[in-house]
Amino acid sequence: MRKARLFMALFAAKILVFIIKILGRGKGTALPGRVALKIYPGLISDLSSRIGKGVIVVTGTNGKTTTNNMIARILEAGGCRVLINREGANLITGIATAFAREMDFLNSRAFDYACLEVDEAAFPGVASRVRPRCVVITNFFRDQLDRYGELDRTIALVRNALKEMEGIRLVLNADDPLVAQMGRSTGLQSVFYGVAEHGGVTSQGAAAREAKFCPFCGHELAYRYYQYSQLGAYGCPGCGFSRPDPDVEGTSPRRGGSFTQCRVRFRQGSSVSLEVPVYGMYNLYNALAAYSTALLLDMDPQRAAVFLKGYRPATGRMERFDYRGKQVYLNLVKNPTGFNEGIGALVEMSDGGLDVMIAINDNDADGRDISWLWDVDFEILADCQDRINFVCSGLRAEEMALRLKYAGIQEFRLMVESDFNEAVSRVLNGGAGKACILSTYTALWPVERILSGYANRDQTPAEYLPHVS
C-alpha cells in the first residue's frame, strides 16, 4: 500500500514537472512537490532514506544557495552522485519536487549525497523528514519579516529542531554569534569556520546589525572588530560566551574583481591556499562553509580546494554576462546585509562608469514589506553618483527611486521604468563601461530571461579574468 502511494506520488510529480516544463510556466518547483506530498506525505522521508552516504542541509539567511551549490560542486568533482535542489526551491514542497524529479520508481539511480538548501522557517519540517547527516548554518540576518515574525523566533525554531536530533554534525559560522551559539545550546558536535582579523575589518558596528546581546545571558556583546554586520570577534562580559576558535579559518583574504583568495589555516596547524571565482567577503564565508563541510565528509583538503576553484555561480549570484563587450553582472538582493554587499561591489566597479538597474518586487517570495530598503546604506552611492546611471524597475520601482532620492542621489540621475524589458535594454545600451543589475527574488527570473536573450552568459574560466578592483 505504501509502495503504491509512493509510486502514484512520484508519477504525478514527474508528469507535472514535465507539463510545467513544456508549457514554460516558471520554474515549476513547488506544485509537483505539493501534489506528491498530498498523495503520499511520507515521500521525503522514504526517498531520503535511499541516499547512500547521507543528506546535507544548508540553512541560514544569506548564502544558502551558493554554499549548497559549492558543496555539491566539490562532492560531484570528487566522483559522488549528488541530488540537489538547485533553483533555490527551499521550502518543503520544493524539496519534495527535487526528490520526485531526480529519483525513479525502481531506485536504480543511486545517489551518494543529497545537498539541500532549506529555508529557516521550513527547517524543522524538512529536517525531521530527511534526518540529515550534517547541518550547515551560514548566518542569521533579518529577512522578510512579514512572513516569519521576528528573527529571534526563527532562530529558536531552528535551535529547537536541532535539539530533537541526535548524532548529527553541525558546521557553524564562528563569526556570527547567532549561529555559533547553536554549538553550545544544542550540545551537538560542531565544526566552526570563520575569517581571521585582516586589514578590512572595522571597529564600528553597522547600523542595521542584528545581534547586540548575548544569546545566553542577554548582556551586551563586546566586539574586538567587525567583519560585516554582526560578524566579527565578539565576547560576552557577562557569561564568557565568545567567538569559538575556528577549526577552519580564512586568513589574509584578498578580494579580486571576480575571485576571492585566502589562506586557510586549520586548527591542527597546517594550511592550504583557497581561491573561489566569486565576488566579495560574504562569498568567502560561503566557500569556507562548503570547504569545512567537505573536510567533515573526509575529503582531502588539497583536492577539495582544487574542486572549489571550479565552482561557477548560480543564476543571480553575481553572475556574469557579456553584451557586445560590456560586462554585465546580475545579483539577487533580498535583505539589507546582502544589499550592502552588492552596493560595495557597485562602488568597486564604478570607476569606468556604471549602468545600474535595481528591480524591486513585493510579491510573497520577495517579502511584501519593502521597509528594509531603508536599512540599506545607499548613502554610500551618493559619493560616486556622477559615475552611475540608475534605472529603477519592478512593482515598487517608484519606491526604489524614492529611497535613492533620500540617499542624496540627484533626481535627474534616477529613471523609473517599470517594464523589465525596457529597463534591461536601457542598462545594456547605457553609455557606461559596465552594467550591474540588482534584483529581488521574483524579479530575478524574468530579468534573467530577458538578459540572456540579449547577452551571453560568461563562461570564461575565472583564473583568466581581469581584476575589477
Add this chain to the structure above:
Amino acid sequence: MPIGIRPRLNICHMYPDLLNLYGDRGNIMAYRMRCLWREIEVTIHQVNIGDSVDFERMDFIFLGGGSDREQNLMAADLVEKSGALQAAIEDGVPLLAICGGYQLLGKYYKTLAGDVIPGLGLLDLYTEGGETRLIGNVAVEVDLGGVTQRITGFENHSGRTHLGRLDPLGKVLAGHGNNGRDGMEGARYKNVICSYLHGPMLPKNPFITDYLIACAVKRKWSIPLKPLNDSIEMSATNVMLKRLLGN
C-alpha cells in the same frame, strides 16, 4: 532670527541602537533631508539606554518600535525619562511614535495571557494582544492642518490599540489600522503623531513630514516652509493607492 545665521533644528532619535529594524530610521532621514533641502540645518541627537537628554530643547522626537526584547529594554529606560517627556509633549514638542513606540506612550499593553504591562501613560490609549498579526499595506485618509490627504504604509502588529479621548491620525481606507475593527489608524495629541505605519512613514508621505517640520519651525521662528518638488514621493504613493483602492 539674526540675518545670515541658518536656522537649526534638533532631532532626537530615541534608541537607534535598539530600535534599528523595519526601516524606521528612514523617518529620520526624511526629516533631515527635507530640512536640508530648505537650508534648515539639523543636529541629530541619538539617545541610547542610560543617556541623558533635554527633551525641551528638542524640535522633533522620534520613537520607533523593535522586537520584544529590545522593546522591554527601551521601556525600562524610558520610564525614568517619562516625566521630562510628558512636559515636552505638553509644551508642544513634535513627536512621532511608530508601532511599539506608539503602544508604549499609552496606559498599558495587555497580553493574550492576561498580563498587564504598564505603559508610560502619557496618552489616553491602551493596547491588547491579538491572536493574529495584522499585516499588510495600508491606505489612510489623514486630515492635518486643514489639508486632507491619503497616505500609505505597511503595518505589522499583533497589538490592538483602542483610543480614549484622543483623535485618530486618520480613517482606514484599506488595511487594518489600530485594531482592525473601528476603522481608525494612529492617534494625535498636541504635536504628537502616533501610527502603526512602517514603510517608513515620513519619506513616503512628505505631507506629514512637512507638518512636523512646520510645527517645529513655528515654535521658534516665523518663517514659511519652502515648497519642494515631491513628484517621486507622489508617484510612489499613487502606485500603492491604485493597487489598494483601484483609483
